[in-house]
Amino acid sequence: MFGNLSLVGYGLATIGPAIAVGLIFAAYISGVARQPEARPLLQPIAILGFALAEALAIFGLVLYFVPIR
Amino acid sequence: MSMAAALGGLATLSTASGDSFETPTPAIFYLPIIGEGDWAITEQMFWGGVSVLLLSLVMVRLSAKAAVVPTKGQWMMEGFYNFARNGIARDMIGSKDFLRFVPLLFTLFALILLNNLFGILPPVMNPTTGRIGFPIAFTVVVYVVYHWVGISRKGLGGYLAGLVPPGLPGWIKGPIWVLEFITFFITRPLTLALRLFGNMFAGHMLIVLFVSAGAYFLTQGIVFQLLSVPTFIMAAAMVLFEGLVQFLQAYVFTLLAASYIAGAVADDH
Numbered sequence: 001m002f003g004n005l006s007l008v009g010y011g012l013a014t015i016g017p018a019i020a021v022g023l024i025f026a027a028y029i030s031g032v033a034r035q036p037e038a039r040p041l042l043q044p045i046a047i048l049g050f051a052l053a054e055a056l057a058i059f060g061l062v063l064y065f066v067p068i069r
Numbered sequence: 070m071s072m073a074a075a076l077g078g079l080a081t082l083s084t085a086s087g088d089s090f091e092t093p094t095p096a097i098f099y100l101p102i103i104g105e106g107d108w109a110i111t112e113q114m115f116w117g118g119v120s121v122l123l124l125s126l127v128m129v130r131l132s133a134k135a136a137v138v139p140t141k142g143q144w145m146m147e148g149f150y151n152f153a154r155n156g157i158a159r160d161m162i163g164s165k166d167f168l169r170f171v172p173l174l175f176t177l178f179a180l181i182l183l184n185n186l187f188g189i190l191p192p193v194m195n196p197t198t199g200r201i202g203f204p205i206a207f208t209v210v211v212y213v214v215y216h217w218v219g220i221s222r223k224g225l226g227g228y229l230a231g232l233v234p235p236g237l238p239g240w241i242k243g244p245i246w247v248l249e250f251i252t253f254f255i256t257r258p259l260t261l262a263l264r265l266f267g268n269m270f271a272g273h274m275l276i277v278l279f280v281s282a283g284a285y286f287l288t289q290g291i292v293f294q295l296l297s298v299p300t301f302i303m304a305a306a307m308v309l310f311e312g313l314v315q316f317l318q319a320y321v322f323t324l325l326a327a328s329y330i331a332g333a334v335a336d337d338h
Contacts, residue, residue: 044160044324051321055260058267065095 006064013060020053090285093277098199098270113197120183120197128179153178153323161327166334170327173214177207178323181265185315188273189308196315199269201262208262211326216253219333228333261325268318272311279304 028046032039101109131146139147153175158167181198188196197203219228232249233242279300286297 040160047317047321047324048328051264051325052260055256055264058260058263061267061271062263 010060010064013063014057017053017057017060020056021050024049024053090282093274093281095270095274097277098195098273100195111200112195113200113203116187116193116195117184117197117203120180120187124179124183149179150175157320157323157327161324162331162334170214170330173210174323174327177211177326178319181207181322182316182319185265185269185319186312188269188276188315189312196269196273198265199273201266204262204265207265207322208258211261211329212258215326215329215333218330222334257329261322265318265322268314272307272314276304276307276311279307 024046028042031042098113100112102112102115103110128146131142134140135143154171157178158171158174161167162170184197184203186196187193188199216228219231222228223231229250232253233246234249237245283297283300283304286293286300
């Protein structure tokens with residue numbers, strides 16, 4: 001079996017963005033639950049925040065493929 | 070007796086009966102039709118061209134005989150168009166300037182959506198946006214447009230000075246300007262292209278991994294053959310999940326492009 005330590009590193013690096021995405025959608029859901037008519041206003045904001053938090057995970061994916069030797 | 074020995078034991082277990090399982094590598098995305106190396110014509114290029122032809126044909130056909138009382142096709146086309154026009158362009162850019170950018174944003178949305186969906190559509194089963202060249206090309210268009218719009222509206226000096234959000238104390242403006250400059254000129258295009266590429270790439274790898282593992286299990290003993298059933302179920306679930314991700318990524322790409330244009334068009338930061 002072959003492996004690469006950067007795979008473990010990428011796994012660790014996804015924890016931060018995962019928590020961030022969870023927090024963003026938790027805030028979005030509770031916002032809509034309190035004020036359902038604010039949904040069209042909140043939805044693009046939530047997806048924008050999700051995309052920005054996800055960017056960190058994407059950087060990690062790139063660094064996983066960068067050969068270090 | 071260490072980790073290496075334990076890993077060696079695992080390796081022999083997984084290859085105990087028959088030939089070993091080859092995990093899919095990024096090389097599965099390289100599918101040349103004509104030629105070799107960097108300048109080869111690949112399957113993704115072929116399907117990218119087909120997607121442009123297909124979209125043009127369908128849209129011209131459905132909008133050619135536009136009528137006040139729409140046909141079913143025209144009604145669906147209008148719903149799709151209104152999603153990009155009102156849901157993305159007008160909401161992000163604002164009702165004053167958005168009409169100029171609707172053709173660009175709608176084209177981006179439709180083209181990226183179809184190219185993403187190629188990842189789960191049977192004759193193709195390979196997202197063309199999983200090759201980094203396609204997201205880079207889309208991003209270059211957006212990059213040029215939002216800088217060009219900002220510079221033509223505020224002038225080069227005004228655009229560069231306008232990178233700093235208003236209302237900051239004077240001493241912090243220098244460092245913030247450097248950070249904003251990096252965000253505008255490096256981070257934004259980089260993340261825009263890599264987000265689309267990374268999602269499509271990883272999704273396709275996942276599907277290939279589950280399907281090839283299931284197929285490999287079928288060649289092994291009875292225990293592994295039973296194990297291949299949940300593996301194939303998981304592969305089917307991943308295909309459905311990818312459909313969701315593919316739509317979401319086309320939406321996110323267009324939404325971010327619209328928000329970058331909105332930032333360049335806006336009078337204050």
